Each structure stands twice: as structure tokens, then as C-alpha cells.
Amino acid sequence: xxxxxxxxxxxxxxxxxxxxxxxxxxxxxxxxxxxxxxxxxxxxxxxxxxxxxxxxxxxxxxxxxxxxxxxxxxxxxxxxxxxxxxxxxxxxxxxxxxxxxxxxxxxxxxxxxxxxxxxx
Amino acid sequence: xxxxxxxxxxxxxxxxxxxxxxxxxxxxxxxxxxxxxxxxxxxxxxxxxxxxxxxxxxxxxxxxxxxxxxxxxxxxxxxxxxxxxxxxxxxxxxxxxxxxxxxxxxxxxxxxxxxxxxxxxxxxxxxxxxxxxxxxxxxxxxxxxxxxxxxxxxxxxxxxxxxxxxxxxxxxxxxxxxxxxxxxxxxxxxxxxxxxxxxxxxxxxxxxxxxxxxxxxxxxxxxxxxxxxxxxxxxxxxxxxxxxxxxxxxxxxxxxxxxxxxxxxxxxxxxxxxxxxxxxxxxxxxxxxxxxxxxxxxxxxxxxxxxxxxxxxxxx
Ligand SMILES: Cc1cc2nc3c(=O)[nH]c(=O)nc-3n(C[C@H](O)[C@H](O)[C@H](O)COP(=O)(O)OP(=O)(O)OC[C@H]3O[C@@H](n4cnc5c(N)ncnc54)[C@H](O)[C@@H]3O)c2cc1C
Numbered sequence: 001x002x003x004x005x006x007x008x009x010x011x012x013x014x015x016x017x018x019x020x021x022x023x024x025x026x027x028x029x030x031x032x033x034x035x036x037x038x039x040x041x042x043x044x045x046x047x048x049x050x051x052x053x054x055x056x057x058x059x060x061x062x063x064x065x066x067x068x069x070x071x072x073x074x075x076x077x078x079x080x081x082x083x084x085x086x087x088x089x090x091x092x093x094x095x096x097x098x099x100x101x102x103x104x105x106x107x108x109x110x111x112x113x114x115x116x117x118x119x120x
Numbered sequence: 121x122x123x124x125x126x127x128x129x130x131x132x133x134x135x136x137x138x139x140x141x142x143x144x145x146x147x148x149x150x151x152x153x154x155x156x157x158x159x160x161x162x163x164x165x166x167x168x169x170x171x172x173x174x175x176x177x178x179x180x181x182x183x184x185x186x187x188x189x190x191x192x193x194x195x196x197x198x199x200x201x202x203x204x205x206x207x208x209x210x211x212x213x214x215x216x217x218x219x220x221x222x223x224x225x226x227x228x229x230x231x232x233x234x235x236x237x238x239x240x241x242x243x244x245x246x247x248x249x250x251x252x253x254x255x256x257x258x259x260x261x262x263x264x265x266x267x268x269x270x271x272x273x274x275x276x277x278x279x280x281x282x283x284x285x286x287x288x289x290x291x292x293x294x295x296x297x298x299x300x301x302x303x304x305x306x307x308x309x310x311x312x313x314x315x316x317x318x319x320x321x322x323x324x325x326x327x328x329x330x331x332x333x334x335x336x337x338x339x340x341x342x343x344x345x346x347x348x349x350x351x352x353x354x355x356x357x358x359x360x361x362x363x364x365x366x367x368x369x370x371x372x373x374x375x376x377x378x379x380x381x382x383x384x385x386x387x388x389x390x391x392x393x394x395x396x397x398x399x400x401x402x403x404x405x406x407x408x409x410x411x412x413x414x415x416x417x418x419x420x421x422x423x424x425x426x427x428x429x430x431x432x433x434x435x436x
Contacts (some may be wrong), residue, residue, distance in 0.1 A: 004229035009191050009300040012222050015363070025304060030218040031317075031372065033364050036304040037189065043300075049370060050363065085265040086234050089247065091257050097395055100416035102407075106429040109401065109419055117399045117416065119321070119378040120345060120434065 002044055009039035015048045121210035122151040124178075124200060126193075127168055128219050131158040131186070134168060136318045137215035139282055140274035142173055145213050147242040147277070151175045153209075154287070155200065157193055157295075159186035165289050172281040176288050182295025187303040188219060194226035196294055201231060201267055209267060210245070216271035224271050233265035240276030254369045254392040274317060275375035275396055309364050311348075313339075316365070319348035321378045324367055324394070325360070326352035328383020328404065328423055332360040337424070338382060341431040350374065350394075352384045368393035383423045386411025403427065 003010035011017070011026030015034070018025045019041070027036045029048045039045075057065070075082045103109045113120045123145045128135035138154075145152045152173055156165045157180040165179040178200070184192040201209045212227060214220035216238045228235040240258070241249035247262045248270070316322060323345070325338050335349065342349050350367040351360065367374055369392040379397035384390060386402070386409055394400070395414055402415035403426050412418040419426055 001225045001229035001235075003190075004194060004226040007300075009298075010222070010226065013218055028218070028222075029363050030306075031364060033306060033308040033362065035187075035306040038302045038304050040300040050357065084234055085263055086236060087262045087264070089260040089262050091252070091259045094251070094255060094258050097400075097414045099413045100400075100418065102412070102418045102420060106419065106426055106433055109417055110430065110433045112417055113378070113399070113401070117378070119399050 006042075006044070009037075009043040011037055011039055011043060011045045013048050014045050015050045017045060017047075017051065122153055122208065123148055123211040123213060124197070124209040125152060125154050125174075126197065126212070126214040126220070126223065127154050127156045128188075128215055128217060129156065129158060129161065129164055129168075131161045132164060134164070134171070134282070135215065135217065135219075136279065136315065137217050137220075137272075137274040139171065139279035140277045141213050141215045141220075141272045142171055143277040143280045144239065144242060144270075144272040145211070146173045146280065148211055148245050150210065150245075153178055155180065155197065157182075157185040157188065157196060159183050167282075169287040169289050170283045170285050171287070172283070172285045174285050174287040176290060179289055179291045180294050181291065184295040184297040188223065189301050189303065190223040190226045191298040191301045192295070193223050194230055195296075195298070197223075197227045198230035199294070200292075201227075207267055211268045211270060213270050213272055216273045220271050224269055228269040231267050231269060233267055233269055234263070236261060236263055236268060236270045238271055238273045240273050254389065255395065256388075256392075273373060275373055309362055313342055314346065314348045316348045316350055316367070316372050317374055319346075319374075320376050321345045321347035321380070322350050322367070322374050322376045322394070322397070323347050323380040323382065324350035324352065324365075324384060325355055325382050326384030326390075327354040327358065329355060329360055334424075335361055337427045337431075341380075341427055341434070344431055344434045345378075347378075347380075348376075352387075352390050381411050381415070382427060384411055385409050386414065403430075 013029045014026045016027035153176045154174045155178045168177045214224045239248040252259045351365040356366045369389040375396040377398045380401045382403045400415045401417045402411040403419045407420040
């Protein structure tokens, strides 16, 4: 959505990102495998868990961060509305699955799948 | 008012999930138009015209749509919806696949509405059910948006027939390349087995498989059952199998007739992708493994004994 509003290109589900000059090549994890797109910068990239190992903040950096100036913006000041058109009517637990039975052998499993569950 | 469904395809064939998305559109009710935006997809539009329940196929055949890049496709959809006054469509639907999830938010932003994601049930034209917290709760949501932009989880809807319909085909002369993105290439997994999300039987392996070669055991069993093979994230991350096999919260959502989990512990993120399967079988050597809490049939034992034995038993 941000990419649409800014008019930037987008690379979602990124598992590999390579910047080359004024463009970025993004490899995306898609249902059928991998897709690579070349995006003009600036671009918006959303990542998959496999992209990288996160870099954790070190204690000295956390201390330093505390001294950094912090600008607080509000939607009002920016003139944007955050009102939602979606109202949650209710939230329920999904139909629960209960544990079934433990079978003692492969033969018993096959028998149950054939005659009880009728799925094979 | 009419409903616009964005067809997912590779310019040659429709993705199965499109048929589930049309089914959701039917439950909303109204004229259903199917947008086939691609390149060299004239023949495909004729296939699309046979999809049951569709009254019109909109064919946008242009090089800019060859790979359904969202930067080019989203403006077309927004124009189709809002180019006229009043808006031509009340709803825009796409499958909640990596393609639909890539394009539809961009459409929603262009239309300045919230997206309603991954619906599993239609209660009325403005009220839907969708899973939240990785499927641990189901929310019923009502939308007051002028145009409802919705992704559809295919496991919630039985596919409509791919044949028997007779929609009119209308070619639309549209398509500009936004010039900010380009397709470079893709590596698609090739498999003789059924597609994971459409298979009636799915056999998934986890870290317990130990390595990629051992997945052969699952492939042999799968071929006897006409099954697709999936995997847990741990198996994918360990490099046993490619990522497109991953089932779960951050992988594919499947709901086959039979799901067999082999050497998978049953982490909540994995269950999110398969707990709506009709019958679940778990094979695990740890009798305390959480997977047994959702399994209809649990077999406590070593998978390296059980899987070959199972394959043998099914043969006979
Ligand atoms: C944000 C996020 C998203 C995630 N998304 C997903 C997702 O989409 N899909 C997913 O699967 N996971 C996902 N995970 C990871 C998830 O939390 C688990 O780590 C993962 O599912 C574990 O995989 P596993 O069951 O194969 O491995 P393990 O938990 O290591 O389980 C292996 C099992 O194999 C059994 N076993 C070992 N050897 C044998 C043998 N010889 N015979 C029989 N049984 C044996 C063991 O008893 C054990 O139960 C996600 C995690 C996070 C944080």
C-alpha cells in the first residue's frame, strides 16, 4: 500500500536483495518457487524470514540511541485520516480439533484409513 | 453491482485458486467479471470464459502484464473499478496467494480503501470471516468501504467448475508499463506430483527426516497415494527441500482430505497451515510431540521404519 501511495516499485516476500546502481534486484519467494524482479530506486521491499540474520542492538548502541533526538508526529499534523472502514463484529475461537487415537502399528493405521476414515 | 475477480495465471493456464475465488464471489452475489491480464493470453481467455458463474471475461493482453507486475497491473484494476462514475464494481477479489497478496494491497491503496485479507467465509456482501493470530481466532468483520477489496483463502471455498460456463470475452485496450519495475527471471519448481494447495493427500516431512535424500521415502509413498509432498519450515531452512514446499503460517495453507505429518513436532506456526485438513495422521517417535494433539491417528515410532512399511502396505 505504501508503494502504491508513493508510486514506488515494490518487492514483497524478499529472500535476497542486491542493490546495483540506481536499481535493486529482489528475489521473491513465490508459491511456485523464486522470482527475481529489478526495481528502480527508491523502492519498497518487504522481507521473508529467510532473508538474513537479524543484527541485534548492542548495549552501547542502546545507550547511544537514548540520546538521539526523537520527533513525534501525529496523523492530524500530517493531515491524514487513520479511520478504518472495517469493523470487527466478533472474534471466536476456531472449531477445535481434538486429539484422536494412537494406533499401535502401521497395519492398524492402514486399516483405519481405509475403513474408518475412508481416505485411501 | 458487479464483482471483479482477478484471474491468476501464467498466460497459458489458470491457477486453481482462481476457481475458489470465483466461488467466494458467487457467495457474495452479483455479476462476476474475470480479469485476465497477461501477455499472449488470448487462448487463455477462452478457457477463462468457461469458468462456471462468470458472465464476462475482460482480456487485457499487453506486454506490460506479462508477469502481472503490481506496478502495472494495480493501476489497470483501479481504472476498471473507478474509471466510471458511479464505480463499476462493488468488490474486487483475488486469491490470497503470493501473487494476489502482491497486487491487491496496491489496488486497495489506489482506491483509498482498507483491504480485507484472507477471508474464509462470506456472511453477507459486506460481512466476512477471516482468521487472525495465525488462525488461533476467527474474526467476523464488516466493511463500509465503497469498494471492497478482498483476498480469498482458497481452503475456505469449494472450487467452481472450470468448464460449462459461457462468458462473453471483452478485449480491453489498456496497459502501460509504469517503467519502475521489470521481470528478471524465475526458478519454478517442476513436479509431476499434484500441486500442494490442490492435492487431496499431502505428506509433509520435518526436521526428523534428517536430510534431503531421505525425502525420497516420502516421494515413494506420495506416488502410491497420488499425494503432494510438503515440509516444515525447519526442513526448508535446513536445506532438505526448496521453500515452495513449506506448509504453515509463512508457507502454504493446505486443507487436504488426508495430511500425513512425518517427523514434524507440530509447532503452532506449522499447525496454522494444515489444521483444517479433514484427516490428520502423525508419525513421530516422541509420544509427547504436540502434533499428536491435532492428529486423528497418531503412530509413535521411528519414521525410517514406519514410512517404508506404510508404502509397502498401501501397495498390497
Ligand atoms: C514467524 C515464524 C513463522 C514460522 N512459520 C512456519 C511455517 O510456516 N511452517 C512451519 O512448519 N514452521 C514455521 N515456523 C517454525 C516453527 O516454529 C518450528 O520451528 C518448525 O515448524 C519446526 O519444524 P519441525 O517440526 O520439522 O522440527 P522439530 O520441531 O525439530 O521437530 C522434529 C520432530 O521430528 C521427530 N523425529 C525426529 N527423528 C524422528 C524419527 N526418526 N522418527 C520419527 N520422528 C522423528 C522429533 O520427535 C520431533 O518431534 C515459523 C516460526 C516463526 C518464528
